[in-house]
Amino acid sequence: xxxxxxxxxxxxxxxxxxxxxxxxxxxxxxxxxxxxxxxxxxxxxxxxxxxxxxxxxxxxxxxxxxxxxxxxxxxxxxxxxxxxxxxxxxxxxxxxxxxxxxxxxxxxxxxxxxxxxxxxxxxxxxxxxxxxxxxxxxxxxxxxxxxxxxxxxxxxxxxxxxxxxxxxxxxxxxxxxxxxxxxxxxxxxxxxxxxxxxxxxxxxxxxxxxxxxxxxxxxxxxxxxxxxxxxxxxxxxxxxxxxxxxxxxxxxxxxxxxxxxxxxxxxxxxxxxxxxxxxxxxxxxxxxxxxxxxxxxxxxxxxxxxxxxxxxxxxxxxxxxxxxxxxxxxxxxxxxxxxxxxxxxxxxxxxxxxxxxxxxxxxxxxxxxxxxxxxxxxxxxxxxxxxxxxxxxxxxxxxxxxxxxxxxxxxxxxxxxxxxxxxxxxxxxxxxxxxxxxxxxxxxx
Ligand SMILES: [Zn+2]
Numbered sequence: 001x002x003x004x005x006x007x008x009x010x011x012x013x014x015x016x017x018x019x020x021x022x023x024x025x026x027x028x029x030x031x032x033x034x035x036x037x038x039x040x041x042x043x044x045x046x047x048x049x050x051x052x053x054x055x056x057x058x059x060x061x062x063x064x065x066x067x068x069x070x071x072x073x074x075x076x077x078x079x080x081x082x083x084x085x086x087x088x089x090x091x092x093x094x095x096x097x098x099x100x101x102x103x104x105x106x107x108x109x110x111x112x113x114x115x116x117x118x119x120x121x122x123x124x125x126x127x128x129x130x131x132x133x134x135x136x137x138x139x140x141x142x143x144x145x146x147x148x149x150x151x152x153x154x155x156x157x158x159x160x161x162x163x164x165x166x167x168x169x170x171x172x173x174x175x176x177x178x179x180x181x182x183x184x185x186x187x188x189x190x191x192x193x194x195x196x197x198x199x200x201x202x203x204x205x206x207x208x209x210x211x212x213x214x215x216x217x218x219x220x221x222x223x224x225x226x227x228x229x230x231x232x233x234x235x236x237x238x239x240x241x242x243x244x245x246x247x248x249x250x251x252x253x254x255x256x257x258x259x260x261x262x263x264x265x266x267x268x269x270x271x272x273x274x275x276x277x278x279x280x281x282x283x284x285x286x287x288x289x290x291x292x293x294x295x296x297x298x299x300x301x302x303x304x305x306x307x308x309x310x311x312x313x314x315x316x317x318x319x320x321x322x323x324x325x326x327x328x329x330x331x332x333x334x335x336x337x338x339x340x341x342x343x344x345x346x347x348x349x350x351x352x353x354x355x356x357x358x359x360x361x362x363x364x365x366x367x368x369x370x371x372x373x374x375x376x377x378x379x380x381x382x383x384x385x386x387x388x389x390x391x392x393x394x395x396x397x398x399x400x401x402x403x404x405x406x407x408x409x410x411x412x413x414x415x416x417x418x419x420x421x422x423x424x425x426x427x428x429x430x431x432x433x434x435x436x437x438x439x440x441x442x443x444x445x
Contacts, residue, residue: 004194007208011192011224018187018223019077022052025184025220033184035218040180043168046302046326047159053082053186056227059128060101061085061158062143063150064241069227070189071151079187081157085299087129087140088162093120096196098128100239101139106246112236115249117142129314135253141333142252148297148332149248155297155332156352163305175210182222183214189227195234269294269366271337277384280339280365287360296321296338296352298329306330307439317443318381322373323351324417326435340394341367343387347413348373357411371400372408375421376432378440397425 013021025032054074061067061083074081093099102118118139123131131139148155168177182188192207193199214222228238241249268287274280287293298321301309306328309315319336320328329335329352338346338354344367347357354368370381374396381394391399397418400408408414414422424430 004200007203008194010221011208011211012226013187013221013223015073015077015225018225019079021220022184022187022223026052029184032218032220036180036184039217040177043164043177045161045164045181045185047082047084047161047164047300048181048185052079054079054189055082055084055181055186056189057084057086057161059086059089059097060140060143061147062101062241063147063154063245064100064239065107065237066227067147067151067154068242073189073225073227077187081154082186083154083158084161085140085158086162086165087127087160088166089128091118091123091126091128091131091139093124096199096239101143102131104241104249105236105239106241106249107237107243108246112240113243113246115246115253117249117253133253137333144297144299144332145252145334146245146249149252150242150245153295153297155299156295156329158299160299160301160305160330163308173210173213175206176213176217179207179210179214179222180218182224183218183220187223187225189225191226191228191233191238193234193238271334274339274365276386277339279337280367281337283345283360283362283364283366285362287356287366289356289358291356293346293354293356293366294335294338296329296331296335296348296354298331298335301328301330302326303328303436303439307442310443317379318370321352322375322417323415325375325421325433339365339367339385340370340381340383341365341385341387342369342383342390342394343385344368347408347411348415349412350416352415355413357413368413369400369404369408370394371397372405372414372418373397375418376425376430377436378432397422 054070054077056070070081070083091098093102102116102120104115104117105112106115117133118131119134129138129140133139133142144155165178192203194203211222232238268283268285270282270284271279272282301320303326306315306320309330310317315330320330322328345357345360345364346354346366346368348368349355354366360366367385371394376396376398379396383390383392383394397405421430
């Protein structure tokens with residue numbers, strides 16, 4: 001048996017076997033679960049919430065055929081997907097995965113049809129998060145919007161793990177920490193293309209030594225399932241997009257305004273200039289009180305990761321929505337357009353669901369009260385919403401006048417996590433957590 005063949009046989013597990021084995025380890029092998037937790041102690045993967053996941057990692061998560069395949073595997077395995085993105089890397093055209101982000105190939109009959117999104121020369125070597133499409137929008141945002149269109153809600157299961165990966169790989173074995181995620185916490189869906197010399201070297205020098213080390217350390221294999229069959233591997237299908245996404249991607253790219261894309265998803269909404277504070281979202285038709293408006297989308301990130309992004313200048317402090325004590329959504333381009341008002345027309349319920357607080361007439365702006373989403377902290381923002389009740393300076397939830405907060409509570413316009421914290425906040429026993437103070441001090445420092 002050739003060496004490659006034996007590597008491949010050891011490396012992959014079949015889907016059925018992997019799922020069974022994952023559940024067995026989690027239910028019956030407490031010692032193994034403890035060993036993994038102990039190994040990850042210095043760099044715990046905070047993006048995991050304890051639920052076993054079908055994991056998938058790419059620089060930018062995009063709805064190519066491989067994503068469709070991941071979703072199918074999730075349905076078969078009963079596992080929820082978790083797509084990990086690594087935006088903290090450079091755009092290099094000769095890297096196949098990165099090239100694919102700039103030159104999309106859509107399935108079309110037996111062939112494919114191309115769509116170029118990026119001027120490769122202009123952005124070679126630049127950070128992925130800074131790369132712009134030909135239309136001027138950011139490349140990751142373009143792919144995320146395409147993803148949201150193809151798989152509504154999928155962005156909620158996308159996490160940037162750059163910070164965790166960078167921190168954990170300062171240690172001896174580069175990919176050992178990475179592979180430790182697939183021992184008891186989930187399954188990795190991946191293909192290693194061993195016919196490609198660069199990929200083969202990556203496998204032989206990085207993955208394989210760490211894989212064998214993981215075997216020694218944990219006594220069992222990390223669970224890796226092939227996304228594509230050996231027959232499909234190295235055929236164009238692995239790098240293509242479903243054909244029906246071509247017109248959507250083309251519209252997104254042709255500088256088609258947000259309004260056009262929007263109008264297909266949300267006939268009752270339109271994005272336009274507010275004339276006072278940049279763009280906003282407006283009702284295009286009557287929206288009755290209590291009606292669902294939009295699920296605010298974006299990648300789930302930790303407070304530390306968010307602070308790191310603000311410090312790098314990638315984000316502004318008000319681009320994130322708090323959805324848990326330590327969890328935030330780095331809002332997508334569209335979701336960021338909903339402005340704050342001290343007399344809002346909409347509210348948030350569940351984690352990130354926007355709904356009408358009152359009847360909204362066509363032409364009225366859809367706004368919500370940012371303070372209602374912010375747990376006690378030192379965050380402040382100046383307000384120029386212009387409503388008679390304007391508070392001028394926005395703080396966290398404690399800055400909302402009591403009568404108004406009561407109205408939000410009665411209307412169900414508080415997120416789940418906030419409802420859970422509220423009794424402590426109102427009684428004054430809620431303490432701003434130490435990690436939050438530390439994170440915010442970093443912002444000032
Ligand atoms: Zn105001």
